[in-house]
Amino acid sequence: MRFLRRLSFWLNRRRAEDELREEMETHRVMREAALQRDGAADARGESRRALGNVALAADDVRDVWIWPWLNDVVRDVRYALRILRRRPAFAVTCVATIAIGTGALTSVLSVVHAVLMSPPPYPNHARIVQVGQVVKGRVRDEVSAPDVLALRARGGALSEVTTAWTSSASLTGGALPERARLVYTDSRAFSILGTPPIAGRVPTVADEAPGAPPVVVLSQSLWAQQFASDPAILGTSLRIDGAGYTVIGVMPASFRFPAPYWSVGDLWLLRGATHPSWPDLRDPTMLAFGLIAEGAPLARAQQEADATAAALDARYPKSGTIGLRLLPYAETVRAGSRPRLLLILGASGVVLLIVCVNIVNLLLGRSVDRHRELAARAALGAGRARLARQLITETLILFSLGGAAGVVLAMWGSRAIVAIRSFSIPRMEEAAVNLPVAAMALAAVISAALIVGSVIALQATSGGRLGLDDAGARGASQGRRWRRIQRALVAAEVGLALVLLCGAGVLLEGARAQARVDPGFNTDGLLHARLTLPREKYVTLASQRQFFDRLTATLAAVPGVRDAGIVDVPPGVGGSNAPGILIEGEPLPATERELRSANVRMANAEYFSTLGLTARAGRLFTAADRETTQVAVVNEAFVAKHLSGGPAVGRQIRVALRGTTIAQAPPRTIIGVYADIKEKTIYEPTPPTVCLPIGARDSTRMAIVVRTDREFGEMTPAVRRAIADVDPEQAAFGFMGLGELMGSELSLNKLNLQLLGTLGGVALALAVIGVYGVTAHAVRQRTREIAIRLALGITPAAVRRLLLRECTWLIAAGFLGGGAVALWSAGLLRSLVYGIDHTSWTTFAAAGAVLAVTVLAGCYVPARRAARVDPALVLRSE
Amino acid sequence: MGLTNADSDLLPGTLELLVLKTLLREARHGYGIVEHLRVASGDALTVGESALYPALQRLLLNGWVTASWGASENNRRARFYTITASGRRQLEKERAAFARRVGLVQRVLEA
Numbered sequence: 002m003r004f005l006r007r008l009s010f011w012l013n014r015r016r017a018e019d020e021l022r023e024e025m026e027t028h029r030v031m032r033e034a035a036l037q038r039d040g041a042a043d044a045r046g047e048s049r050r051a052l053g054n055v056a057l058a059a060d061d062v063r064d065v066w067i068w069p070w071l072n073d074v075v076r077d078v079r080y081a082l083r084i085l086r087r088r089p090a091f092a093v094t095c096v097a098t099i100a101i102g103t104g105a106l107t108s109v110l111s112v113v114h115a116v117l118m119s120p121p122p123y124p125n126h127a128r129i130v131q132v133g134q135v136v137k138g139r140v141r142d143e144v145s146a147p148d149v150l151a152l153r154a155r156g157g158a159l160s161e162v163t164t165a166w167t168s169s170a171s172l173t174g175g176a177l178p179e180r181a182r183l184v185y186t187d188s189r190a191f192s193i194l195g196t197p198p199i200a201g202r203v204p205t206v207a208d209e210a211p212g213a214p215p216v217v218v219l220s221q222s223l224w225a226q227q228f229a230s231d232p233a234i235l236g237t238s239l240r241i242d243g244a245g246y247t248v249i250g251v252m253p254a255s256f257r258f259p260a261p262y263w264s265v266g267d268l269w270l271l272r273g274a275t276h277p278s279w280p281d282l283r284d285p286t287m288l289a290f291g292l293i294a295e296g297a298p299l300a301r302a303q304q305e306a307d308a309t310a311a312a313l314d315a316r317y318p319k320s321g322t323i324g325l326r327l328l329p330y331a332e333t334v335r336a337g338s339r340p341r342l343l344l345i346l347g348a349s350g351v352v353l354l355i356v357c358v359n360i361v362n363l364l365l366g367r368s369v370d371r372h373r374e375l376a377a378r379a380a381l382g383a384g385r386a387r388l389a390r391q392l393i394t395e396t397l398i399l400f401s402l403g404g405a406a407g408v409v410l411a412m413w414g415s416r417a418i419v420a421i422r423s424f425s426i427p428r429m430e431e432a433a434v435n436l437p438v439a440a441m442a443l444a445a446v447i448s449a450a451l452i453v454g455s456v457i458a459l460q461a462t463s464g465g466r467l468g469l470d471d472a473g474a475r476g477a478s479q480g481r482r483w484r485r486i487q488r489a490l491v492a493a494e495v496g497l498a499l500v501l502l503c504g505a506g507v508l509l510e511g512a513r514a515q516a517r518v519d520p521g522f523n524t525d526g527l528l529h530a531r532l533t534l535p536r537e538k539y540v541t542l543a544s545q546r547q548f549f550d551r552l553t554a555t556l557a558a559v560p561g562v563r564d565a566g567i568v569d570v571p572p573g574v575g576g577s578n579a580p581g582i583l584i585e586g587e588p589l590p591a592t593e594r595e596l597r598s599a600n601v602r603m604a605n606a607e608y609f610s611t612l613g614l615t616a617r618a619g620r621l622f623t624a625a626d627r628e629t630t631q632v633a634v635v636n637e638a639f640v641a642k643h644l645s646g647g648p649a650v651g652r653q654i655r656v657a658l659r660g661t662t663i664a665q666a667p668p669r670t671i672i673g674v675y676a677d678i679k680e681k682t683i684y685e686p687t688p689p690t691v692c693l694p695i696g697a698r699d700s701t702r703m704a705i706v707v708r709t710d711r712e713f714g715e716m717t718p719a720v721r722r723a724i725a726d727v728d729p730e731q732a733a734f735g736f737m738g739l740g741e742l743m744g745s746e747l748s749l750n751k752l753n754l755q756l757l758g759t760l761g762g763v764a765l766a767l768a769v770i771g772v773y774g775v776t777a778h779a780v781r782q783r784t785r786e787i788a789i790r791l792a793l794g795i796t797p798a799a800v801r802r803l804l805l806r807e808c809t810w811l812i813a814a815g816f817l818g819g820g821a822v823a824l825w826s827a828g829l830l831r832s833l834v835y836g837i838d839h840t841s842w843t844t845f846a847a848a849g850a851v852l853a854v855t856v857l858a859g860c861y862v863p864a865r866r867a868a869r870v871d872p873a874l875v876l877r878s879e
Numbered sequence: 880m881g882l883t884n885a886d887s888d889l890l891p892g893t894l895e896l897l898v899l900k901t902l903l904r905e906a907r908h909g910y911g912i913v914e915h916l917r918v919a920s921g922d923a924l925t926v927g928e929s930a931l932y933p934a935l936q937r938l939l940l941n942g943w944v945t946a947s948w949g950a951s952e953n954n955r956r957a958r959f960y961t962i963t964a965s966g967r968r969q970l971e972k973e974r975a976a977f978a979r980r981v982g983l984v985q986r987v988l989e990a
Contacts, residue, residue, distance in 0.1 A: 003940060027956065
């Protein structure tokens with residue numbers, strides 16, 4: 002309170018001085034009036050003389066508020082520095098410990114700040130909302146064209162609405178044909194987001210007029226990769242899926258529309274929200290973003306949107322009730338990363354907590370030793386508050402030094418976290434130790450310092466008299482209470498370390514469980530890429546098939562390629578694709594919904610050989626197997642589920658591919674069975690699967706699978722060239738190792754694992770330091786007692802046992818508390834990590850054993866030293 | 880001069896005690912406090928401004944009084960000081976301590 006008053010005085014010191022002057026002048030005038038009443042000759046002069054020196058009074062007042070206090074602070078700091086210099090090893094230990102704790106916290110904070118606390122990089126971000134449909138209480142990302150038109154017609158608080166949907170197309174005109182990611186939007190998007198282009202201009206309404214020349218806006222990365230950032234590209238024409246577009250501008254890397262944080266588009270094309278050929282339905286087909294009018298509250302815009310939705314419900318009764326929800330742009334993406342980041346933040350907070358406990362212990366140990374000094378100062382007239390402030394100042398200095406070092410450490414730590422490269426967390430690469438991050442970290446450190454300092458000050462000045470005379474006796478009686486607290490703190494520290502170690506153990510177990518999953522084939526050297534044929538160019542299924550036949554042959558001839566195959570959906574891609582099937586001989590059910598279903602994919606013969614799959618029964622595809630031969634290959638899961646495990650080869654099935662009914666589907670003969678592999682991600686069980694030859698249905702979106710001995714980076718351009726050899730306008734994209742694709746969740750957990758593992762290790766080290774410190778201190782304090790015991794004939798081994806037993810109790814107490822928290826937090830972790838569905842006792846036991854052994858080792862060193870005490874020497878010195 | 884500029888016939892710290900007592904019944908401005916002290920002491924005690932204002936600031940700093948601007952009896956802008964709850968507690972404490980001290984001195988002198 003007093004500090005705040007001082008601070009406010011200091012901040013308003015100019016006004017305070019003016020007020021004082023005015024107040025004293027008033028005083029003088031009143032005196033003058035009184036003197037006049039009494040009939041004084043020179044009332045004015047006399048009142049002036051009585052007032053004295055106003056400037057001096059002002060000085061005195063300032064002294065009251067500021068000087069003595071500031072003086073004391075300077076003196077405290079000087080004294081504290083002298084004390085710390087006298088025991089450099091102690092100071093360095095404290096500062097290093099604090100630096101580690103602060104470094105960990107700051108590194109994590111830098112990520113949290115970048116991902117969760119920074120607004121999207123758009124000038125208008127606070128007013129941008131995403132519009133979503135609400136169906137049965139669930140918010141969808143997408144809306145329908147009628148929704149957008151109705152919202153636009155209504156106007157009001159939602160002043161603008163733009164739309165966006167993504168696609169991809171082959172882009173020619175650059176270095177190599179490239180698969181480019183398209184965003185179809187309109188000119189409103191550019192005005193809503195407000196980001197200026199880095200070259201050229203953004204589209205305007207004029208570009209959308211009927212008959213206007215089609216225009217395209219490039220992303221900075223595409224501009225750099227394909228056109229070497231050459232400004233001459235502006236005004237030239239690009240061919241996108243065969244059609245010409247004029248380049249009018251380039252957007253900076255921060256422009257990632259429609260996603261707020263990660264990049265989804267290389268090119269932006271203009272396309273209105275409606276098209277005469279589209280059905281007039283409220284089916285969700287596009288993303289919509291709106292701009293709230295300046296000064297209008299979101300709530301009002303939401304009310305208006307509710308009214309619009311109600312009007313639409315009345316107009317489209319068949320669609321049922323569909324609400325419209327406006328979500329702040331920034332909020333739409335953070336939700337996914339939040340729990341994982343907060344988990345890590347919590348863990349780093351625990352580490353800082355352990356650091357504090359350690360520092361308290363170190364300082365407690367020392368302040369008992371310093372009792373004589375404090376008593377002397379008290380005897381010389383230092384008040385209790387003065388001594389307390391001295392001790393708090395010392396702690397503050399330790400924490401400030403450690404905190405500053407920690408922030409510097411974090412600059413490296415933050416980069417190390419980013420280097421883990423968890424793809425699933427958007428904007429992580431922006432993490433850096435900047436001013437707000439450092440400020441948050443230092444605020445945490447200073448609060449910690451104040452708490453720690455208060456504890457120390459309370460201990461040092463509590464318990465009545467601070468007399469010189471009881472300095473010795475204090476060690477026995479007064480010290481006992483504080484030793485109990487000290488030991489409770491160590492037990493707490495052991496418990497906290499256990500929580501972190503168990504957490505790291507659970508994550509490690511998850512990672513191992515994931516590594517153990519067998520995909521069913523060897524993923525080494527399997528490179529995968531996707532490509533999409535333009536349907537206008539490859540109209541017939543036969544032409545599509547032909548393209549892939551030629552591509553397979555070309556790829557096989559590329560040096561470094563051992564095998565190359567084609568499949569529509571490669572393993573590792575999740576999602577559901579399960580058309581109805583009918584086993585020939587079974588009756589046709591009343592509705593299509595009652596049909597059996599299976600995962601259906603299209604593949605060529607080389608796909609199986611590339612993966613190394615062989616037939617378990619019958620044979621797999623050959624080059625002769627065409628759509629016209631009406632054959633199918635199934636996996637063992639299919640045989641088990643749909644054919645009751647009976648013989649499969651020769652059986653006939655019908656598959657209701659998209660657009661056909663089961664009655665129209667031709668019967669296909671099963672020619673072979675292959676072993677189950679992970680058809681989707683490694684987390685999903687193998688579904689019953691039917692493989693059909695390429696061309697059985699639309700085959701424009703396919704994937705290449707290549708087995709190679711060479712580096713993927715080296716193969717990627719070779720594969721691109723092979724594709725260009727077959728069709729110079731055709732591009733491939735999404736080059737990635739198939740193993741990585743299937744286990745991409747692994748990289749997601751890698752972040753948690755590495756961070757929590759590191760934090761657990763730090764916690765373990767700190768717990769050992771803490772236990773060592775307390776035991777060593779206890780031994781030092783009890784030297785006399787131990788000496789007497791030894792003199793009375795107890796063996797050194799018994800002394801060791803005695804001290805170790807006390808340690809064991811500490812550990813046991815810590816485990817009891819920590820174990821409960823660890824169990825609870827393990828449940829929390831399990832929900833975030835794939836592969837662990839029950840609490841594994843071995844993990845906990847292992848974490849506990851590591852901690853117990855290390856901590857006991859920390860006890861053993863001082864215990865052994867105690868047993869070596871020479872009783873004669875000690876007792877003589879007393 | 881300076882902080883020790885309290886009237887030499889006052890024990891150190893007594894001025895604050897007297898000011899608190901003065902403010903007990905009503906809020907007063909600086910001149911009012913001086914006048915009250917003079918009258919109450921039978922013209923024996925005249926407190927100089929250079930001692931009064933630092934003392935008032937000390938009281939403000941400790942939160943024992945609060946200050947606010949208002950109009951004086953002859954309609955000048957003047958700063959009025961009001962005693963706070965913690966100021967009242969402090970007054971009681973100081974009063975007791977003062978009585979003890981005086982009693983002590985008295986006892987020694989009469990012994």
